[in-house]
Amino acid sequence: MTTELKVSHLNKKYRTKKALDDVSFEVKSGQIVGLVGPNGSGKTTLMKAALGLIKVDGEVEIQGEPVTFSKHKQLEKVGQLIEYPAIYPFLTGYDHLKMFADGKENKARIDDLVQDLGMQDYIKNRAKSYSLGMKQKLGIAMALINNPSLVILDEPMNGLDPHAVIEVRQLIQKLAKQGVTFLISSHILSELEKVIDHLIIFNEGKVVRDTTPQELNGSYKIRVVIKTNDDRAACETLNNAGFKMPKTKVSFLLKDDTTLAVVIKFLVEQGFDILDVDKQASDLESSLMKLLYPNESTQGGEA
Numbered sequence: 001m002t003t004e005l006k007v008s009h010l011n012k013k014y015r016t017k018k019a020l021d022d023v024s025f026e027v028k029s030g031q032i033v034g035l036v037g038p039n040g041s042g043k044t045t046l047m048k049a050a051l052g053l054i055k056v057d058g059e060v061e062i063q064g065e066p067v068t069f070s071k072h073k074q075l076e077k078v079g080q081l082i083e084y085p086a087i088y089p090f091l092t093g094y095d096h097l098k099m100f101a102d103g104k105e106n107k108a109r110i111d112d113l114v115q116d117l118g119m120q121d122y123i124k125n126r127a128k129s130y131s132l133g134m135k136q137k138l139g140i141a142m143a144l145i146n147n148p149s150l151v152i153l154d155e156p157m158n159g160l161d162p163h164a165v166i167e168v169r170q171l172i173q174k175l176a177k178q179g180v181t182f183l184i185s186s187h188i189l190s191e192l193e194k195v196i197d198h199l200i201i202f203n204e205g206k207v208v209r210d211t212t213p214q215e216l217n218g219s220y221k222i223r224v225v226i227k228t229n230d231d232r233a234a235c236e237t238l239n240n241a242g243f244k245m246p247k248t249k250v251s252f253l254l255k256d257d258t259t260l261a262v263v264i265k266f267l268v269e270q271g272f273d274i275l276d277v278d279k280q281a282s283d284l285e286s287s288l289m290k291l292l293y294p295n296e297s298t299q300g301g302e303a
Ligand SMILES: Nc1ncnc2c1ncn2[C@@H]1O[C@H](COP(=O)(O)OP(=O)(O)OP(=O)(O)O)[C@@H](O)[C@H]1O
Pocket: 014, 017, 018, 019, 037, 038, 039, 040, 041, 042, 043, 044, 045, 046
């Protein structure tokens, strides 16, 4: 796989605040990479640096060629939506796409995008009548109109209804299959998880993990919740026998499947009925919380 985007030792300071602190990573061609992290951790600053929109220390390369604040040639291959789309209220959505689209043969491309994003009903209306979500879709269409090889999207799902979220997701997946590379920041982790195949986690201006969602989720133990006919009594009995449980809920982190069998056997021997066993694998949201805030887990111990 070739490298589409490479950032090396990026540093950016706003007064005394380090917005980027020695950030390095690579994005391979055709990958859909999620950029996640708490508010103010540096995601937008990184995207702006990758697009040559701000001056930074360090190197940015797109397809092996440098991009800087004053060197923009490579950006012809890049589509982007950072913060809010630049939309003119008295032009129609269609006018915006025509204005942004390179080349003469652009009508078919515009029509395809309008279709893929379900914008047919309003694309010929003036943008002043658009809702937040309609403007956001137009911004995404503008980012994609010139068949970019790399697309950088900052919070693309902002303001989209559930149907629009699915349309955008399917379009991203379709384009990635054709070889388009995506770098996407989002706080909607459950949605991001459905589309990304790689993950860069930021905290306080640093890359704290460069991984896959599967690897991250797999590095945390599974939580088991057992529902019994009397949870409070079951917890007390387990705690008296040396298992570490919360007071009202039979809930613990699983070391291995033997532990689960031991707890169930013990409860049955003590005369409890087992009504349900729920194994909760880590999702992206809970894995990130565990990674970034390791001391905040309060739901009970390990059996
Ligand atoms: N133009 C600016 N002037 C001063 N400080 C800035 C500027 N832009 C960003 N910062 C600071 O840099 C840090 C990183 O901000 P950035 O917008 O990159 O974070 P983010 O991860 O995108 O946050 P969010 O999730 O809230 O969008 C923050 O502390 C922010 O206050």
